[in-house]
Amino acid sequence: xxxxxxxxxxxxRVIHEPGRLMxxxxxxAVEAADFLYLQHETGLNKGTLSSHLSKLEEAGYxxxxxxxxxxxxxxxxxxxxxxxxxxxxxxxxxxxxx
Amino acid sequence: xxxxxxxxxxxxRVIHEPGRLMxxxxxxAVEAADFLYLQHETGLNKGTLSSHLSKLEEAGYxxxxxxxxxxxxxxxxxxxxxxxxxxxxxxxxxxxxx
Numbered sequence: 001x002x003x004x005x006x007x008x009x010x011x012x013r014v015i016h017e018p019g020r021l022m023x024x025x026x027x028x029a030v031e032a033a034d035f036l037y038l039q040h041e042t043g044l045n046k047g048t049l050s051s052h053l054s055k056l057e058e059a060g061y062x063x064x065x066x067x068x069x070x071x072x073x074x075x076x077x078x079x080x081x082x083x084x085x086x087x088x089x090x091x092x093x094x095x096x097x098x
Numbered sequence: 099x100x101x102x103x104x105x106x107x108x109x110x111r112v113i114h115e116p117g118r119l120m121x122x123x124x125x126x127a128v129e130a131a132d133f134l135y136l137q138h139e140t141g142l143n144k145g146t147l148s149s150h151l152s153k154l155e156e157a158g159y160x161x162x163x164x165x166x167x168x169x170x171x172x173x174x175x176x177x178x179x180x181x182x183x184x185x186x187x188x189x190x191x192x193x194x195x196x
Binding site: 001002004005008009011013016018021022025026041042043091094095097098 | 099100102103106107109111114116119120123124139140141189192193195196
């Protein structure tokens with residue numbers, strides 16, 4: 001297998017899925033973001049966004065904190081250091097492959 | 099939606115899947131390739147490779163020609179002009195997003 005193709009075969013599938021790639025890209029640029037912001041920026045519906053976030057949380061890439069702002073429930077998302085490192089590696093491999 | 103995120107949301111899903119991305123990358127570098135060469139270079143098993151190729155053929159991205167070399171059946175794969183253009187667009191969007 002040539003090295004370019006190997007880079008593709010080794011791409012992190014958790015990050016590669018376009019919905020999750022949007023989420024991780026957005027979170028990599030900010031300290032933290034709330035659910036509604038992500039929903040607006042990605043154009044994903046609530047259910048799809050939730051399911052992608054759960055998968056990212058399971059992988060240890062995203063931290064999900066639920067709280068209240070006054071009486072309004074708020075969900076705040078953050079890329080973990082593991083997630084940031086995984087995204088950096090993903091970008092490196094993909095750039096090399098392209 | 100910011101333009102970087104829009105590029106991700108518009109990525110061609112037929113090409114984005116890593117198995118198919120390997121195939122299209124390989125085919126973009128050669129005039130034509132046979133099935134066994136692709137199998138060897140991608141490390142995909144026969145069934146998975148066949149199924150990816152069918153999907154690429156349905157999209158009009160790959161041309162599949164079956165023939166015989168003496169008595170040995172041979173399957174030759176080629177990127178179509180449509181496939182080449184789609185891959186070029188895909189690369190452009192992804193590079194911009196990264």
